Amino acid sequence: MKRRFTPVLILLWLVVMAVSYLFFLPALNPLDVGFWFFVIEGLTLATFAVSLLAFGETIKRASSQKVPGSRLRKDVSISSTYKKPLLYILSGIATILVLLVGLNFFNSRIFRAKSYANVIKVTEADFTKDFPETDISKLALLDRSSAKKIGDTYLGTIDKVSQFGISDDYRQITIGKQPYRVSPLEYKNFWKWVSNRKEGIGYYVKVNQTTGKAELVKLSQPMKYSDSEYFFRDTLRYLRLKYPTTIFGEPSFEVDDEGNPYYVATTYKPKFLLSSKDPDGAILLNAVTGETKRYALNDVPKWVDRVFSxxxxxxxxxxxxxxxxxxxxxxxxxxxxxxxxxxxxxxxxxxxxxxxxxxxxxxxxxxxxxxxxxxxxxxxxxxYKLASATESAAQESAEGEVQEKKYTATAPSLVKLSGKAYYLVSLKDDAGLIKSYALVDAEDYQQVTVDNDIEDLIAQFTDSDTSVLSGASNNASGEKKKEATIIQGTVEQLASQMISGSTVYYISSSGQIYKVKASDETTDALPFLKVGDSFSGQLEENHYLSHFKVE
Known part of the structure; x- marks a missing residue:
């Protein structure tokens, strides 16, 4: 039985290990923890195989010692042929686990705190003097979800729209010094891949984060390597087989300044034996041709934007x-x-x-x-040293300024306008559409300015040309621009009340009630408004008036 069964078990072990390798794709590198778990998996399978052979040998021996008319003996021990292999294998598993736990513990921050603290160096600077003034033409207004809403609307313009979707990546990069979010098309499922894999993926989407304009880029040659490929053109599997001993992360989609698509996989090396992996370079994969090149950290091309996570x-x-x-x-x-x-x-x-x-x-x-x-x-x-409010405090302050509309503030962007630090916050409605923008003074977060038009908002704080932002608010909202409704009338009745620390004036005119919220931006004549005065303003949601004037 041993002679017949042993080759079968060895073949089965090799098949299972090969399938496991192609599925989990560990680096064949003793400095990678994943490699040792792969070794433990192989030793565990070997334990089962040897145990199975030992069990078969035990049954055979027990049968040969059986007395006619009696039961099989239960005290037949495992043959010494298998005892030592089993002992060696189990000892190997235990040794690896003890070493992994021990090395992880003794290389933890408890024992090596200062080593962890000194991995990076930090340059000290003064915000007012050293932080660069924000370039309005490169102001990234869109977050990932907003870019996705805009980009996904272009899917219907491609051929074979039923065969492809747009990846959720929408990775932020720069193209020609302009901020974009880019995302490739992907096969919708396995059967769509089977039907289209020969032609490949011919498009990717890029969304300008400043203007909100999107473009569906058609490639002169389609991508044959992507995250949505199966088998050996899947980016991670393809790179693993080309670099079996290299430790690298999940490849991410980028395009160079000429618009050529690539996948960038950051390579890693542990800082402390098996602990604390840190980037030491990158592998670039041309998504069209499959050509790859590995770079040391200092040699990574400058068009690559994201090596570190x-x-x-x-x-x-x-x-x-x-x-x-x-x-x-x-x-x-x-x-x-x-x-x-x-x-x-x-x-x-x-x-x-x-x-x-x-x-x-x-x-x-x-x-x-x-x-x-x-x-x-x-x-x-x-x-950059500057006493200021936290980002979350700025978000809450921006939401409080328009609390009657129940908008949600996005993660703020830090901007420097005319030498001062501000948080730029997008305000979204329940549908996730950008409805307004707020500039929050970083040093005094109670000073908040809100405007539905980003161009008008930024123009209040800088002498820089803001024309590049013209139409950005409309593009970012994902809606067609509505003509502004200007209200003109005469005050017939007037009342006011305090709402969360702000005075709101209620104006009755021609059977309608309009509201004006007092702020630093409203006219100084507002507190002196009286019945019979003429007024004008731009109608906003919930009958609020902006750009309010007393005629």
Missing amino acids: ASNVISRVDDYYTYQKGFWNTVFSQTGVKKTTDSYNYISIGSDIYLYTGITSATADSSNLGFILVNMRTRQVTN
Whole structure:
């Protein structure tokens, strides 16, 4: 039985391990934890195989020792032929698990806090003097969900619309120093892939984050390698088979400045034996031809925008500000302990994408000590000192300014206009459409200015040309622009009341009641309004009037 069964088990073991490898795609690298779990899987399968052979041998021996008319003996032990292999295999599994747990524990932040703190270097700077003035022409107004709403409307313009969908990626990059979100088309399911795989994917979508204009880009040659491919043209599987020992992450879609599609896979190397993987380069995969090239971190082409992930950047920044004085300081005195806030966003500066987030104290109050700006291609970190409100405080302040409309504030963008720091917040309705914008003074977050037109809003705070934003509000909302309704009338009745600290004036005219909310932007004549006065204003939702004037 042993001679017949052993080759079958070996073949079965090889097949299962091969299928597992093609499914999980671990790096065949002893510095990768995934590799050791793959080894444990192989040893566990080998344990079952040897146990099965041992069981068959035991049954055979017991049968040969059976006395006619009696039952099989139950005290027949496992043959020594299998005892040692089983012992070696189980010992190997136990040793690997103990080493993995031990190395992970002794290389944790408890023992190596200062090593974690020193992975990155932070350059200190002054926000007012050193932070670049925001380039209005590169102002990223759209978040991912808004870009997706706009981009997805273009799906119906392609050939074979029933065969493809648009990926949910909508990754933020720069193309020619302009901020875009890009996303490739994808096969809707396996059978659509079977029907169309020879032709490939001929389009991707790009959405300009400043103007809100979208474009369905048709490629001169279709993409043959993507995340929606199956088998050996799937990007992750394709790269794994070409680089079996390299540790790399999930490939992400980008396009170069000429519009050629690529997938970028960041490569990693552990900082402390098997612990704390950190980027050391990238692999670029041409989505059309399948050509690949690996780059060291300092050699990655400048058009690549995202080598470092947000989670890696924020984790390293948190380590830097948390563990400068060791681990136990974070538990007890917390002297000098700071951390990033709960919110972050991206801004474009030049041809690069930067992550920014606030730095606050360990007590996590509503104030920031400054802002961190991180280049997502090089991970150069700069801390700009500025006492300011947190991003979440700015969001709440913006929502409070239009609370009667129940808009939801998106994650704010940090902008510098005429030397001052502001949070630019998009305000969305229940359908997820951008209805208005707010500029919140970062240093005094109670100072909020709201406008439905982003061009008009920005123009109030800078002398820069804002014409590039013309029509951006309309494009971002995903709706056709409505003609402004101008109301003119005479005050027949007048009343006012306080709503959450703001005075709202109620004006009855020609059988309609209009509302005007007092703010820094309303006319100084509003408090002196009386019956018989003539007025004009632009009609907004819920009968509110904006651009209110007393004639």
